[in-house]
Amino acid sequence: MSIGSQIAWDDTILPFQLDRSDIRGRVARLDGALDTILGQHDYPPVIEALVAEAALLTALIGQTIDLRWKLSLQIRGDGPARLIATDYFGPSAAGEPARLRAYASFDAQRLDEKADPFSQVGKGFFAILIDQGEGTVPYQGITPLNAEAGSLAACAETYFAQSEQLPTRFSLSFGKSILPGQAEGWRAGGVMLQHMPKASPLLEQKEGEPQLLAAADLLEGDDEENWVRANTLLDTVEDLELIGPTVQPTELLLRLFHEESPRVYDPQPAQFGCTCSEARVRNSLSIYSAKDIEKMTTPEGRVTADCQFCGAHYSLDPKTVGFEAESVPSDGE
Template sequence: MTSLSQIVWDDTVLPFQLDMSDIRGRIARLDGVLERILGQHDYPAAVEGLVAEAALLTALIGQTIKLRWKLSLQIRGDGPIRIIATDYYAPATEGAPARIRGWASFDAERLVPDGHAFSQIGKGYLAILIDQGAGNVPYQGITPIAGSSLSACAEAYFAQSEQLPTRFELSFGRSLLPGQGEHWRGGGVMLQHMPKASPLFAKEAATGEGGLLTATDILDGEDGDNWRRANLLLDTVEELELIGPTVQPTELLVRLFHEEGPRVFDAQAIQFGCTCSEEKVRQSLSIYSAKDIAHMTTEDGIVTADCQFCNAHYEFDPATLGFEARERPDGGE
């Protein structure tokens, strides 16, 4: 039987603050969202795990962006796992759910199914992009692939690009509860020291892999002591506590940080959401000439397109596509 508390906290992000430590954070629980992202693709296990990790990171990071903004997380490498991409669409209005989608591209011939997943990304970068809407220049921050996980890359990104000490603790996998079928669940905690004035750091001060800054390079004194204490407390968390569903996020927060003065804010609901549409595909093809469209046309006389995020399939009459289209989509001349 599914408990009410499980239903309430599934697919949510709970923001909190540790008043005694000057640290903010979030707890994420993804259930149906993760199942939708992964259930519609037949990814190998190594790829599935990385997409699940990226989705959790996206939920935790994305919760801070403003209404109607979009945050994208992109991982690109030269290994068998070439691309992992996720999008977080902030709520359109106050109280509405946020939306997440994700996909991956990989070389099946080069992939080692039982090999270490993260190492199969190879050399590359992790990028965070924020689209603030029409009339605004998108923000983009990039950090090299480093460490041993996507979480470590994201921590390096915040230390290097934002000078914000950040810690992620994530857990995910296929869950089998009594009375339910096997499905994906994931959960995680993000800690982040409250922003200070951003000093300039000399390169020799950086102790991270590849000369990147780390949290300990940025903090000292009382702030450093508070950060280390909060991280030691987070080290005690168990994987099942992160994933749930029997431990509520508020209960977990008290278990871990009751001496740090935890204070919670309104939880943000999250659902799977893809923005693809027939009209958007038509717009993307509008830059092509009739000759280009002819090269895209199948033997059956149609142009097809598939959404990488949700597997939606679209078919078009080539005469209605491109800037030299002879017919309108509605059949008019």
């Protein structure tokens, strides 16, 4: 495989469909984008792994929806890893890249850096939020975290079965690697399979505690047989095939699913992108009175704010913020 081919598939999401099985999917590769996301912070390795997995899931899920603006993924738990938050911003025009960002909030004192990353999340919930922009009603879907799932990917599968009644499967791989002549960097890759939406079979209501659904609860007959076959084929994928760069996504699909008649669509490029700005900070402070702003002012006489996603630092004159601002900001501020 040439270097040119490798670069062409770095930071891309390739949609595909398995015509024989009535299954759609995505192959994602995150390289420079993930390296930039994690490079904004000095996370412990166990938190880096959770953020990498969540970012890869977000790239795969975000590209399945015809977004005008943003899809967000949030994992909140009562463990040391309190919050993993990601955003996928759909491209504003054809041919432009989607933008990804992510961050984590964690309790360093409670964190067990030798433990499995997922075990550090604890009990909580997995949520997907979709904001289509001005004039639309945001959507939010939430399912409990499955403590026995073992990964964020498995929790995402439960989410789609429970909230959307869509059988869904993820196979992911991520980690640091060194390519010849290059510095160490993050590479990640994954495949998402999702059964095409249909009217779900009636589900029997059982007595006792409500149970989380799985893909097997939603399919029957030929659909179930096709789903099992596609998943069995995906089980043969190797980590190096997922993350590349030696195997192109198109080659991977042919290797895994050549008997399922795979059909690919235009790939979607992705990159790191943050929407924070001084104007947004000022807008968020516009609801506060002068007395409130005074309480936020530092001993140095500034109102400060930091972006959790990209680490940008904003320092503002307190007289220029809030709905009782005395003056407008100078050009040099």
